[in-house]
Amino acid sequence: MLSFRDEQVRALGGAVLTVFKKTLAAEIEAQHSMTSEEATKIAQLGADHSVGYGLASPSEIRRYVALMFVLGKRFDADDAHPWAAFILEHPQLLPSVKLDLLEAKARAVATPAP
Secondary structure, three states, rough: OOOOOOOHHHHOHHHHHHHHHHHHHHHHHHHHHHOHHHHHHHHHHHHHHHHHOOOOOOOOHHHHHHHHHHHOOOOOHHHOOOHHHHHHOOOOOOOHHHHHHHHHHHHHHOOOOO
């Protein structure tokens, strides 16, 4: 598996992101038994959306895409998850904090109350 350090992605920008999207699509295709076309669409959507929210490193983009599988492809704009947009658009939260909060909320939504 091809991997990049967070600093490399930020430094090299678009070209690396394009390569990373292809790598991510291959990972999605293998892990979720999807066609190459389906996996490519999800990788592109996830990378484009996550970068728009300041989540630019490979690990951040992977975490965002994992949330897409749990909450839905457009969870950031879904009325069922209004907290997602609030967290993602919060200007004072670091990317890692945004993802930690989203993952905690996703677990809470997925776990039925006792």
